[in-house]
Amino acid sequence: MDLNKVMIIWRATNNLQVKTIESSWTSVVNFTVATNRKFKNKEGNVLEDAEYHRCVAYGKGAEVLAKYLNKGKRIYIEGRLRTRKRQDSEGKDKFSTEIIVDNFIFLDPKGQGGDDEHVVATADPVVPEDDEVPF
Secondary structure (H helix, E strand, O other): OOOOOEEEEEEEOOOOOOEEEOOOOEEEEEEEEEEEEEEEOOOOOEEEEEEEEEEEEEHHHHHHHHHHOOOOOEEEEEEEEEEEEEEOOOOOEEEEEEEEEEEEEEOOOOOOOOOOOOOEEEOOOOOOOHHHOOO
């Protein structure tokens, strides 16, 4: 059995904007999230490192995220990794790895940035072909 599963908790770094894939009239939202980790270096100093992750949600899930996920709000995301390949203007291959959002839960309680206390949603399971998804 193969497994491709991502679970992540983070704070939104910006407000989201939903777009429409015209060929299928599917809603899509692309966004980047940052996770932080703390670690000690060889000298024993505590350092913090940020990792940035590209995310994509489709359908009703994209619409809900764009409507309720504002900068600074915490969210739990479940999804899977997808790596896409494209060619740049010079013909060189470029790769992009992103999290395809399957499920999410808004974590901030009411009164802390919104009315969506612990909203649980399932993203649209239909994902368009790679050539239909904007970078």
